[in-house]
Amino acid sequence: MSALPGRALILVENLSVPFDRRVWQECTTLRDAGWEVHVICPQGTKRDTERETIIDGVRIHRYPLKAATGGPAGYLQEYGTALWHTFRIARRLGRFDIVHACNPPDLLFLVALMLKRRGAKFVFDQHDLVPELYLSRFDRGEDLLYRGVCALERATYRAADLVIATNESYRRIAISRGGKRPEEVHVVRSAPAVERFRQVRPEPELKGGKPYLLCYLGVMGPQDGVDYALRALALLKERRTDWHAVFVGSGDTFDAMVQLSAKLGLTEYVEFTGRIPDEDLVRYLSTADVCLSPDPRNPLNDVSTMNKIMEYMAMAKPIVSFDLKEARVSAGEAAVYAPANDEAAFAGLIGKLLDNPEERARMGKLGQARVEGPLAWRESARVLLAAYAGLNPSGTGMSQ
Numbered sequence: 001m002s003a004l005p006g007r008a009l010i011l012v013e014n015l016s017v018p019f020d021r022r023v024w025q026e027c028t029t030l031r032d033a034g035w036e037v038h039v040i041c042p043q044g045t046k047r048d049t050e051r052e053t054i055i056d057g058v059r060i061h062r063y064p065l066k067a068a069t070g071g072p073a074g075y076l077q078e079y080g081t082a083l084w085h086t087f088r089i090a091r092r093l094g095r096f097d098i099v100h101a102c103n104p105p106d107l108l109f110l111v112a113l114m115l116k117r118r119g120a121k122f123v124f125d126q127h128d129l130v131p132e133l134y135l136s137r138f139d140r141g142e143d144l145l146y147r148g149v150c151a152l153e154r155a156t157y158r159a160a161d162l163v164i165a166t167n168e169s170y171r172r173i174a175i176s177r178g179g180k181r182p183e184e185v186h187v188v189r190s191a192p193a194v195e196r197f198r199q200v201r202p203e204p205e206l207k208g209g210k211p212y213l214l215c216y217l218g219v220m221g222p223q224d225g226v227d228y229a230l231r232a233l234a235l236l237k238e239r240r241t242d243w244h245a246v247f248v249g250s251g252d253t254f255d256a257m258v259q260l261s262a263k264l265g266l267t268e269y270v271e272f273t274g275r276i277p278d279e280d281l282v283r284y285l286s287t288a289d290v291c292l293s294p295d296p297r298n299p300l301n302d303v304s305t306m307n308k309i310m311e312y313m314a315m316a317k318p319i320v321s322f323d324l325k326e327a328r329v330s331a332g333e334a335a336v337y338a339p340a341n342d343e344a345a346f347a348g349l350i351g352k353l354l355d356n357p358e359e360r361a362r363m364g365k366l367g368q369a370r371v372e373g374p375l376a377w378r379e380s381a382r383v384l385l386a387a388y389a390g391l392n393p394s395g396t397g398m399s400q
Contacts, residue, residue, distance in 0.1 A: 005034035006097035012041040013082045016048035029381040079105045106152040109159040121391040124160035132300035136223040169303035186387045191377035197314035202287040208244030215288035218308040220251035225294035234264040235347040246271045285315040293321040297340035313367030318360045334367030
């Protein structure tokens with residue numbers, strides 16, 4: 001089933017577009033199916049900086065936004081600003097057949113309610129479980145703010161005509177906690193943009209003069225486990241020093257992780273690149289021998305799909321991960337799994353893979369086959385288009 005033409009508005013707060021790869025894949029999939037697609041999102045800092053632009057037929061409307069720093073108060077300010085700008089732009093753009101809101105935060109349903117009064121259907125694209133994110137990020141327990149984010153999630157579920165979940169764990173939560181009927185929740189898995197992840201010739205000079213390169217790719221926030229990876233590498237260094245590690249990405253804890261690396265005596269072994277262009281990212285991943293997915297088990301990570309795992313598999317790289325439910329669903333035999341949060345075991349598995357090139361190659365091929373087969377975006381695209389068609393069965397979009 002394919003979607004019929006209509007007018008869709010996608011709301012994003014967490015990242016700019018097209019930098020948000022999942023959202024961009026959704027945009028282009030809908031565009032190719034005949035939808036007129038608009039996006040409201042924040043401006044980027046070094047890219048995606050234009051206020052108004054059309055990219056490959058997708059109309060993008062951006063607003064200025066300063067990312068939060070510190071505790072929950074900073075996020076309240078960030079989210080309030082984003083919500084005001086999103087309302088302002090949405091009012092100007094007029095009526096839509098579908099409004100498609102991506103979280104976090106679980107506040108964009110307020111904009112969706114305004115557009116529903118004009119005839120739109122509301123699709124809630126749940127990228128994160130915000131209550132679990134709050135518990136995992138701030139370590140404040142089930143306090144007043146936690147109860148508040150739970151209330152916002154419930155309100156979003158109630159307002160949604162349809163929920164898009166990134167995996168089966170999220171789908172079960174939307175049904176059990178969110179009260180949605182099974183037919184109202186569709187799994188649209190995130191998948192790497194394969195055109196972005198094409199292997200190039202390995203560059204031994206990236207290994208820092210060592211035989212092996214370890215690579216981490218992703219966000220560096222409190223819940224992302226970079227500190228676990230660094231402590232595991234410190235243990236690995238006690239056994240062997242034939243490796244160099246590169247951490248690609250940025251985030252709230254970037255500076256703290258650089259400091260922790262120095263404190264652990266890893267300065268000569270670990271390199272932090274910050275965010276880098278795609279061509280440099282591909283150079284590092286093409287050269288890497290083992291890739292790291294050190295997300296610790298917590299209420300969020302155990303049921304979340306990690307984009308880094310999917311991207312490592314696209315590059316045919318073996319992975320060391322902690323034993324998380326959805327990590328196993330994604331990676332299967334393309335990863336080896338340390339007991340949850342066990343840094344010594346994590347270090348031991350890195351060492352075993354470094355000593356077994358045949359196993360590394362086998363795992364890499366298995367992972368690549370998964371992202372090019374059952375986990376490919378084309379499978380998710382079919383679900384997305386069928387869901388949209390179900391909400392807009394007449395195909396007589398307002399843009400007609």
